[in-house]
Amino acid sequence: MVDLTTLGDDSIAAKGWIKAHKWLILRRLSQLGILALFLTGPVLGVWIVKGNLASSLTLDILPLTDPHVLLQAVLSGVVPETTAIIGVVLVLLFYFVVGGRVYCSWVCPVNMVTDLASWLRRMLGIRTTSQISRNARYWMLALTLILPLVVSGGIIWELINPVSMMFRGIVFGMGATWVVILAVFLFDLLVTKEGWCGRLCPVGAFYNLIGSRSLLRVNASNRAECNDCMECFVVCPEPHVIRPALKGEKKGISPVILSSDCTNCGRCIDICAKDVFSYGGRSVSETKRSNPEVIKKHEVHT
Amino acid sequence: MSDTDKKHGMNRRQFLGNMLKTACGVGLVGMGLGIYSNRASSLPAHYLRPPGALPEEDFLGACIRCGLCVRDCPYDMLFLGEVGDDVATGTPYFVARTGPCEMCEDIPCIAACPTNALDHGLTDIEESRMGLAVVVDQETCIAFHGLRCEVCFNVCPIRGKAITLNMQHNVRSGKHALFIPVVHSEACTGCGLCERACILEEAAIKVFPTDLAKGELGKHYRLGWKEKEKAGKALVTPDVEHKYNLPEGVRYDLQGEGLIIEEKPEETPFSSNPLNSLNSGFLDSK
Numbered sequence: 001m002v003d004l005t006t007l008g009d010d011s012i013a014a015k016g017w018i019k020a021h022k023w024l025i026l027r028r029l030s031q032l033g034i035l036a037l038f039l040t041g042p043v044l045g046v047w048i049v050k051g052n053l054a055s056s057l058t059l060d061i062l063p064l065t066d067p068h069v070l071l072q073a074v075l076s077g078v079v080p081e082t083t084a085i086i087g088v089v090l091v092l093l094f095y096f097v098v099g100g101r102v103y104c105s106w107v108c109p110v111n112m113v114t115d116l117a118s119w120l121r122r123m124l125g126i127r128t129t130s131q132i133s134r135n136a137r138y139w140m141l142a143l144t145l146i147l148p149l150v151v152s153g154g155i156i157w158e159l160i161n162p163v164s165m166m167f168r169g170i171v172f173g174m175g176a177t178w179v180v181i182l183a184v185f186l187f188d189l190l191v192t193k194e195g196w197c198g199r200l201c202p203v204g205a206f207y208n209l210i211g212s213r214s215l216l217r218v219n220a221s222n223r224a225e226c227n228d229c230m231e232c233f234v235v236c237p238e239p240h241v242i243r244p245a246l247k248g249e250k251k252g253i254s255p256v257i258l259s260s261d262c263t264n265c266g267r268c269i270d271i272c273a274k275d276v277f278s279y280g281g282r283s284v285s286e287t288k289r290s291n292p293e294v295i296k297k298h299e300v301h302t
Numbered sequence: 303m304s305d306t307d308k309k310h311g312m313n314r315r316q317f318l319g320n321m322l323k324t325a326c327g328v329g330l331v332g333m334g335l336g337i338y339s340n341r342a343s344s345l346p347a348h349y350l351r352p353p354g355a356l357p358e359e360d361f362l363g364a365c366i367r368c369g370l371c372v373r374d375c376p377y378d379m380l381f382l383g384e385v386g387d388d389v390a391t392g393t394p395y396f397v398a399r400t401g402p403c404e405m406c407e408d409i410p411c412i413a414a415c416p417t418n419a420l421d422h423g424l425t426d427i428e429e430s431r432m433g434l435a436v437v438v439d440q441e442t443c444i445a446f447h448g449l450r451c452e453v454c455f456n457v458c459p460i461r462g463k464a465i466t467l468n469m470q471h472n473v474r475s476g477k478h479a480l481f482i483p484v485v486h487s488e489a490c491t492g493c494g495l496c497e498r499a500c501i502l503e504e505a506a507i508k509v510f511p512t513d514l515a516k517g518e519l520g521k522h523y524r525l526g527w528k529e530k531e532k533a534g535k536a537l538v539t540p541d542v543e544h545k546y547n548l549p550e551g552v553r554y555d556l557q558g559e560g561l562i563i564e565e566k567p568e569e570t571p572f573s574s575n576p577l578n579s580l581n582s583g584f585l586d587s588k
Contacts, residue, residue, distance in 0.1 A: 041373065054392075055368035055416045065416060069366045073417050076363030084416035132327070133320055139328040147332060147339075154363030156339045159391055164367060168382065168392055172369055175384025175391075 004122050007231055010273035023266025030106045038171045053107070053167045054158075055087060063087035068144070068206040069164070072155045076148035092210060098264065100211025104197055104204045105237075105265035109166045113181055114197045117188035118237065132192050134240075134261070137205035144202045162196070163203045194237050198261075212260035218268060219280035220245040220255040226276050232268035242268065246276070256282055346388045347510050349395040350492065352380055353403060353430035354412045354420040358511075364419035367392030371411035371420060377404045380411060398494025398509045403432060405459050405493050428460060433492030434515035435465070435485045435507055443506035448472040448480050454496035454507050455483050463489035465496060483507065487516065 011020040018025075038056070041047040049058045055065040065087030070080060080088075095103060105111055120126070144157040158164060162180050169177035184196045197204055220226075223246050232246070233239045241259035249255070269277040345351075345358055352371050355361050371394050372380040379401030383389035394411075396403060405427045412420040424430055435454075440446045458465045465483050472478040485507075494509045509515075530536055546554045553562045572579060 047373075050373040050414075051368045051370040054366045055370060057370060057414075063416065065368075066366070070417070073364055073366050073419075077360065078364035078417050078419065080417045081415070081422060087416065131323075133324050135321075136324045136328060139324055140331070143328050143332045143335075147335060148363060151336045151339055154339075154359070154361070155366065156335050158367050159339055160335065165385060165391065168367065168369065169384070172372070172382045173384050176386035177384065180385060 004125070004234070007122065007234060008271055010229065010231070011271050014273040015275075020270055023270050027106050027265060028112070031109060031112060034107055035109060035167070035170055038167075042171065052164065052171050054164055055084060057083075062090075064091055066164075067092055067210070068203055069155065069158065072144060072148050072157060075145060076154050095207055095210045096214060098211070098216045099214035099262070100207035100209065100260060101204060101263035102211070102216075103207040104201075105263035108163055108197075108203070109170065110163050110181070110184060110201075111197065113166070113185050114188045114194070115237075117185050118194065120189055121193065122234070126189065128191060128193065132195060132199045134199050134238075136199050137201055137208075140200055141202035141205040141209075157202065161203065163201065198237055208260045213282075214260070215281050216264060217280060217282045218245075218257045218262060218264060218266070218277055220257065220276050221278055221280060222274065222276045223247075223249060223255050225274040227274055229273070231271045232277070235267040235271045237265065237267075238262060256280065258282070345390075345395075345511060347514055348397055348399070348508075349383075349389045350398060350403075350433045350494065350509060350511065352394050352396065352411045352420055353405075353409055353427060353432055353491070354415075354422075354424040355432070356419060356421060361419050362390055362393065364417050365393050366417055366419070368416065369394070370414040370416065374410040374414035376406065376410065377401070379403065396494070398433075398492075398497040399505055400498070402494030402498045402509075403491075404495075405430075405491065428489075428491060430491045430493075431512055433494070433509040434487055434512045435490050435492065435494075435496050435509045436515050437483055437485065437507050439506040442502055442504075443483070444501070445481055445483055448474060448478055450481065451501060452481055452483070453499045453501055455481075457495045457499040459493060459495060460489050460491065464491070487512075 008020060014020075037049045037058075038052065041050060047060075049056050050060075051057055053066055054069045055063070057063055063083040063086050065080075065084045067088045070084055070088050074080065147156040148154060160180070162184050165177050165180050169175065169181075188195045188197075192199060220242075226246060232242055236242055238259070238261040241257050241262040244253050244259075245255050245257045264279070266277075266279065269275075269279070351358070351361060352375075356364055367382065369382050369392075372382055379396045380394045381396065383391050383393050383395060385391050389395050407427060409424065409427050409430075412422060412424060415422070437443060444451050452467060455461070455465045455467050463486065465485050467481040468484050470480040470482055472480050492509045492512065496507050497505045497509050500507050526538070544556060548554060551564045553564060554560065555562055
């Protein structure tokens with residue numbers, strides 16, 4: 001059992017506070033920085049990025065469009081403009097390289113809410129037995145894609161999508177959006193551990209699929225140094241992804257975390273006093289060596 | 303059955319059970335969403351969509367709620383629906399009374415739309431149909447009281463076509479005219495400038511979504527005179543000029559002027575104009 005009161009102390013002692021929170025700080029800067037880029041226009045009158053995460057235009061040149069929402073629009077029968085198609089291709093290429101769920105941990109504003117809920121769960125010692133499968137998000141994803149086909153009234157998912165609602169709320173006006181955000185927060189805090197991002201969110205599931213072959217991966221390259229403190233498992237939002245890479249040496253499993261569930265958030269890198277983890281690339285040989293059957297057996301779903 | 307088989311059987315049962323649970327849960331969410339979407343997709347009458355917006359149902363499927371149209375509107379009159387508003391969350395709208403469409407010639411909101419939810423085929427803003435203006439209250443519109451206003455007529459960007467003034471007799475005073483504003487759907491874009499300009503506390507001319515503002519004639523209706531015009535002749539009974547038993551020099555025009563007395567000039571030495579006789583001596587002496 002990991003002692004939650006001393007969680008991260010070893011890492012801070014070994015590396016100093018800044019280095020022990022390096023990627024966390026950078027992620028927050030990224031999340032807030034992206035919001036700031038969208039907000040300079042409406043607040044200061046300096047337009048850098050217009051629109052929101054669904055579709056945006058940077059400096060009147062660079063279009064970026066969310067592939068999940070555009071796919072829903074296409075399924076409900078729309079023919080997108082060229083700018084949207086270019087925007088989608090750029091986004092797909094980016095996440096194809098850096099890992100789809102980088103969207104979740106480095107871009108999505110809801111991540112800050114659910115991370116806070118996770119942190120509070122640890123601080124307050126809240127334990128609930130989860131009833132929701134981590135695969136439920138794929139069912140949710142299927143639902144978001146089926147609804148535009150069968151129900152008239154278009155992109156139904158966008159009526160309640162907390163991801164786009166929160167971002168749009170901050171950039172365009174909140175209204176009662178805080179109710180949705182609070183619901184996600186309380187759900188994660190009191191009902192299910194990592195309930196929203198890790199089990200239900202279809203947006204995350206979509207990006208998960210995009211980045212399933214991504215080049216940028218977290219690598220347990222230094223796994224021989226692991227002292228079994230288990231703190232990485234505590235802070236990881238998708239803890240089942242760690243075990244094969246960290247503990248699979250004897251089975252000949254690559255030290256690269258290959259599960260596309262991994263959000264590349266880098267918390268494991270921060271929290272590890274022994275510097276076991278680092279960002280790295282995925283090589284073709286690693287893909288081959290990692291027999292998915294073997295990995296599946298070692299993934300422990302929580 | 304060996305132990306491992308038993309174990310596998312349990313696992314399979316568990317697996318199927320879990321999957322069923324998840325599927326049912328997600329299915330319920332889907333049903334809830336479907337029902338909610340029915341309520342959430344009804345557009346209140348005073349919320350108007352930007353120019354070029356597809357019919358509401360298609361629009362809700364095409365609009366990805368990005369807000370680029372809102373950002374590119376130079377008059378900042380477009381807004382995105384917020385959670386709790388009566389318009390589908392994240393979709394753009396404007397309210398004519400407080401911020402009507404100023405009808406930019408280059409239609410920047412359409413250019414900004416990445417999905418054709420605002421139809422890029424629309425290039426002439428005068429062809430847009432954001433709604434239809436209706437003079438909803440003839441009891442308060444001061445034109446109907448015989449007062450000169452005509453503000454809606456004058457601010458209309460398609461002046462003289464979308465709103466015309468019909469002159470009618472002012473029965474109250476008996477000697478004045480009423481200048482009644484009349485909206486013509488073939489020209490009105492529904493921009494809402496008239497609604498904003500209306501001088502009343504609550505506008506008497508309002509823009510409604512077209513489907514709310516327009517009636518529709520039964521498909522089987524045929525207007526006889528139009529059919530006749532199209533065919534170039536009467537389609538039912540041939541036109542026979544009606545003969546009336548009238549004295550000589552008198553005609554009756556049934557669909558026009560009514561009774562016409564074709565006066566022949568009377569044979570008299572005197573001019574019908576009295577001035578001619580009064581001035582005759584004066585003119586002669588000159």
